[in-house]
Amino acid sequence: MGVVVFAIVAAIAVAAALGMVFRRNPIHAALFLVVNLGAVAVLYLTLGAEFLAVAQVAVYAGAIMVLFLFAIFVLIPVREETTPDPHRPIRVLALPVGGALLVLLVIVIVLGTRGRPSGTAPDGVQGIAQLLFTDYLLPFEVTSVLLLVAMVGVMLLSRRGEG
Amino acid sequence: MAPAPESWYLTVSAVLFAIGVVGVIVRRNPLVIFMSIELMLNAANLAFVAFGHRLGTADGQAVVFFVMAVAAAEVAVGLGIIVAIFRLRHRLSVDDLSLMRW
Numbered sequence A: 001m002g003v004v005v006f007a008i009v010a011a012i013a014v015a016a017a018l019g020m021v022f023r024r025n026p027i028h029a030a031l032f033l034v035v036n037l038g039a040v041a042v043l044y045l046t047l048g049a050e051f052l053a054v055a056q057v058a059v060y061a062g063a064i065m066v067l068f069l070f071a072i073f074v075l076i077p078v079r080e081e082t083t084p085d086p087h088r089p090i091r092v093l094a095l096p097v098g099g100a101l102l103v104l105l106v107i108v109i110v111l112g113t114r115g116r117p118s119g120t121a122p123d124g125v126q127g128i129a130q131l132l133f134t135d136y137l138l139p140f141e142v143t144s145v146l147l148l149v150a151m152v153g154v155m156l157l158s159r160r161g162e163g
Numbered sequence B: 001m002a003p004a005p006e007s008w009y010l011t012v013s014a015v016l017f018a019i020g021v022v023g024v025i026v027r028r029n030p031l032v033i034f035m036s037i038e039l040m041l042n043a044a045n046l047a048f049v050a051f052g053h054r055l056g057t058a059d060g061q062a063v064v065f066f067v068m069a070v071a072a073a074e075v076a077v078g079l080g081i082i083v084a085i086f087r088l089r090h091r092l093s094v095d096d097l098s099l100m101r102w
Helices: A002-022 A026-046 A050-074 A088-092 A094-112 A124-132 A137-157 B006-026 B030-055 B059-089
Strands: none
Touching: A002 A026, A002 B006, A002 B030, A026 A050, A026 B006, A026 B030, A050 A124, A050 B030, A050 B059, A088 A094, A094 B006, A124 B059, A137 B059, B006 B030, B030 B059
């Protein structure tokens, strides 16, 4: 049962990722990425990471992708990637490079995950909350400063005129 | 319901990461390149969660939480930069962006 769910969701995730990369329209790419992020959220659920699944949908599929769509709509008059690509011979090399990277990663995974895993599944939301507010308390607080700095920086960047 | 072996999740993560790398190289629109970077971040997150599950700790999930926060900040700043560049250049192709100024 778990294997069937995994196979379906993984196929959706990979297909959406391929669609994102190989469709020319950036809006289609963004929507494919939403599908991919949702599928990965389901994979998190099957791994027992409920908090991350919800955060993935809320932060990634919700906030970040809406930001992307806004940016695409702001920049919509751009008809890019319809002109012939002057660097096409170089760009075609991306496929063998990506394939080689994939083969290397899979070799590492196969070599590295031999033997039985040791632990039991982490206990869901409580486990991550315990960690975030004890061991990772300082990084957690620093994250809030980071978000504040990013917000101020974006305001500065997107000011018209002397920006 | 027994989940699939972690190595399968790691393989999916590797596939997504490789697709993201291909996307960064192949595409010319900085927005789509940015989305491909998000895809790679997401693949790495999936690997973190899978390893955390394999080792039986929630540390992997905590790291993913921070990656999400950093990704949110990164997207905000990155899109701000892309929009600012577009305002300056009125073209949107990474091939044109070979200078640090103008």
